[in-house]
Amino acid sequence: MGEVVVRHGEPGDYAAIHEIYQQPKAIWGTLQTPFPSGEMWRERMAHPPEGLKHLVALIDGTLVGQLGLHAFPGSRRRHAASLGMAVHDAWQGQGAGNALMAAAIDLADNWLRIVRLELTVFTDNEPAIALYRKWGFEIEGTHRKYGLRAGELVDTHAMARVQE
Ligand SMILES: CC(C)(COP(=O)(O)OP(=O)(O)OC[C@H]1O[C@@H](n2cnc3c(N)ncnc32)[C@H](O)[C@@H]1OP(=O)(O)O)[C@@H](O)C(=O)NCCC(=O)NCCS
Numbered sequence: 001m002g003e004v005v006v007r008h009g010e011p012g013d014y015a016a017i018h019e020i021y022q023q024p025k026a027i028w029g030t031l032q033t034p035f036p037s038g039e040m041w042r043e044r045m046a047h048p049p050e051g052l053k054h055l056v057a058l059i060d061g062t063l064v065g066q067l068g069l070h071a072f073p074g075s076r077r078r079h080a081a082s083l084g085m086a087v088h089d090a091w092q093g094q095g096a097g098n099a100l101m102a103a104a105i106d107l108a109d110n111w112l113r114i115v116r117l118e119l120t121v122f123t124d125n126e127p128a129i130a131l132y133r134k135w136g137f138e139i140e141g142t143h144r145k146y147g148l149r150a151g152e153l154v155d156t157h158a159m160a161r162v163q164e
Helices: 011-020 024-029 038-046 096-111 126-134
Strands: 004-008 052-059 062-071 080-087 116-122 138-149 152-162
Touching: 004 096, 011 038, 011 052, 011 062, 024 080, 052 096, 062 096, 080 096, 096 116, 096 126, 116 126, 116 138, 126 152
Parallel strands: 080 116
Antiparallel strands: 004 052, 052 062, 062 080, 116 152, 138 152
16 A cells, blocks of 8 residues: 555645536535535635644555535634545545545544534445544434435434544
8 A cells, every 4th residue: 555645735636626516426425516616615715714623644655535624713613623534536545545545533632622523424424424533533413314315305414523
């Protein structure tokens, strides 16, 4: 397996991230819409909203994964953050997801003092649920008919990792 490196996502990464979110499994597993606009990703990476931190994973120098950690600074939810992530279809199963999650959790626990990390995941997304459980996320509840996917309204789990 190649060496996985995690760093902050920069504006110039937008084309590689756009490519990740066009992959069939990324669209299946997230709430991204097919045919994402490159301009949308250029804009998103160039002007992230306050509190949003983009991490990217590289394997042998190729950008293969992205994780967005969205905190809520200046609010009564400043102890919380939500996250979303995807790894390029061709690079899954090679440790990028683990490396992104390890980095996000270190950042959340040790540098931002985030007590509650939360996310939603389609209930049939077994690889993602396994990854989240491995890192201490638990299912808190189920949203029924949460998102449209390939013509069907699909349930999601609300999952969170909470520091006592
Ligand atoms: C979920 C996802 C990010 C995992 O990334 P990855 O780089 O393939 O993950 P890794 O190779 O680092 O594996 C991390 C863990 O994920 C789980 N996992 C990965 N692939 C799996 C599979 N096919 N079946 C079951 N569990 C799997 C395992 O727990 C694994 O830990 P292990 O290596 O100790 O067994 C990736 O599958 C993905 O991008 N899917 C499409 C987009 C998506 O669904 N995003 C999540 C939205 S909520």
